[in-house]
Amino acid sequence: MLTTKLRHIPAEKEGLRLWLRLLDCTRLVEEEIRRALREKFDMTLPRFEVMSALNRVPEGLTMSELSQWLMVTKGNVTGIAERLSEDGYIRRRPTPTDRRSFCVTLTPGGAQLVERMEAEYERILELAFAGLEREDDDNLMGILTRIKDRIEALRELEE
Amino acid sequence: MLTTKLRHIPAEKEGLRLWLRLLDCTRLVEEEIRRALREKFDMTLPRFEVMSALNRVPEGLTMSELSQWLMVTKGNVTGIAERLSEDGYIRRRPTPTDRRSFCVTLTPGGAQLVERMEAEYERILELAFAGLEREDDDNLMGILTRIKDRIEALRELEE
DNA sequence: AGACAATGATTTAAGTTTAAACTAAGTGCC
DNA sequence: GGCACTTAGTTTAAACTTAAATCATTGTCT
Numbered sequence: 497m498l499t500t501k502l503r504h505i506p507a508e509k510e511g512l513r514l515w516l517r518l519l520d521c522t523r524l525v526e527e528e529i530r531r532a533l534r535e536k537f538d539m540t541l542p543r544f545e546v547m548s549a550l551n552r553v554p555e556g557l558t559m560s561e562l563s564q565w566l567m568v569t570k571g572n573v574t575g576i577a578e579r580l581s582e583d584g585y586i587r588r589r590p591t592p593t594d595r596r597s598f599c600v601t602l603t604p605g606g607a608q609l610v611e612r613m614e615a616e617y618e619r620i621l622e623l624a625f626a627g628l629e630r631e632d633d634d635n636l637m638g639i640l641t642r643i644k645d646r647i648e649a650l651r652e653l654e655e
Numbered sequence: 656m657l658t659t660k661l662r663h664i665p666a667e668k669e670g671l672r673l674w675l676r677l678l679d680c681t682r683l684v685e686e687e688i689r690r691a692l693r694e695k696f697d698m699t700l701p702r703f704e705v706m707s708a709l710n711r712v713p714e715g716l717t718m719s720e721l722s723q724w725l726m727v728t729k730g731n732v733t734g735i736a737e738r739l740s741e742d743g744y745i746r747r748r749p750t751p752t753d754r755r756s757f758c759v760t761l762t763p764g765g766a767q768l769v770e771r772m773e774a775e776y777e778r779i780l781e782l783a784f785a786g787l788e789r790e791d792d793d794n795l796m797g798i799l800t801r802i803k804d805r806i807e808a809l810r811e812l813e814e
Numbered sequence: 815a816g817a818c819a820a821t822g823a824t825t826t827a828a829g830t831t832t833a834a835a836c837t838a839a840g841t842g843c844c
Numbered sequence: 845g846g847c848a849c850t851t852a853g854t855t856t857a858a859a860c861t862t863a864a865a866t867c868a869t870t871g872t873c874t
Contacts, residue, residue, distance in 0.1 A: 511780035621670035
């Protein structure tokens with residue numbers, strides 16, 4: 497056969513196909529990142545994500561802000577932050593305005609480590625997304641943004 | 656605070672930006688799916704994913720095939736399958752050719768349930784991906800496929 | 815001030831996930 | 845046959861994750 501015929505897939509399952517492919521990509525990339533963090537830094541992905549979030553906001557973040565940023569539950573952040581704190585990578589100190597909340601920041605050691613980890617993290621991502629033309633980049637970003645906005649809008653409706 | 660100031664991200668970090676947006680999308684969609692499965696079927700996402708995989712292959716899958724299909728470790732599948740088996744949704748029976756492996760299939764009850772769950776699952780995905788033109792669909796699928804192939808190729812090199 | 819809802823964070827219980835070690839069974843090679 | 849190597853699956857320990865309950869504090873309204 498000169499041409500390969502694609503199996504016909506009903507249009508109404510297009511969402512499913514895209515979703516499964518999206519999942520493939522994220523799982524593959526995450527696996528690579530996880531492996532690199534473990535082998536080179538003895539670090540887990542969730543811990544890195546907390547440190548990376550903190551590295552973007554030198555003033556620090558509260559536990560709630562962290563949980564929103566990472567899109568995980570607050571209880572989840574509590575556990576991760578506890579271990580990072582034990583390892584001396586982050587510091588939690590009370591906020592002056594609200595006695596319930598903490599301001600979480602990187603320690604100098606944590607800041608130094610996260611810089612090195614982010615370099616490796618970005619190296620992997622450049623590899624993964626290399627081969628995309630500028631046009632593809634813009635396309636992908638635009639489409640993903642529309643999907644994201646759409647789901648956020650749907651969620652508001654449901655409340 | 657969170658929304659106000661994001662640091663400028665240089666162009667060479669395009670991979671990073673795309674990746675973070677990709678993660679946003681998958682986490683948002685997963686959250687919706689998780690919630691629907693829990694509220695409407697008292698079901699978790701991982702359990703659903705196993706049942707859904709089995710629903711695509713009536714002959715059944717081995718534990719290893721399941722773990723590859725879902726891109727998780729074999730040990731992970733062992734636990735999920737155990738609970739699904741206790742609940743009577745799947746059945747594991749020895750294969751004639753290899754005494755180490757099992758053939759896992761849905762029970763009639765499991766098959767009936769997974770059909771209903773998949774309808775809901777697909778409904779959410781159509782909602783999430785609605786608003787994309789046919790052209791966007793093709794674009795997105797094409798780009799995601801290239802990313803996937805690229806990472807799989809990279810992984811081979813590393814071995 | 816006092817009642818009461820809302821918020822920041824932790825705790826709890828159950829379940830998921832991973833990496834690594836392990837058992838048992840198949841494969842290949844001499 | 846016997847030996848090394850691989851493969852199928854489980855087990856283990858540690859970590860992660862969620863949803864729900866709880867505690868303490870803050871905000872609001874009268």
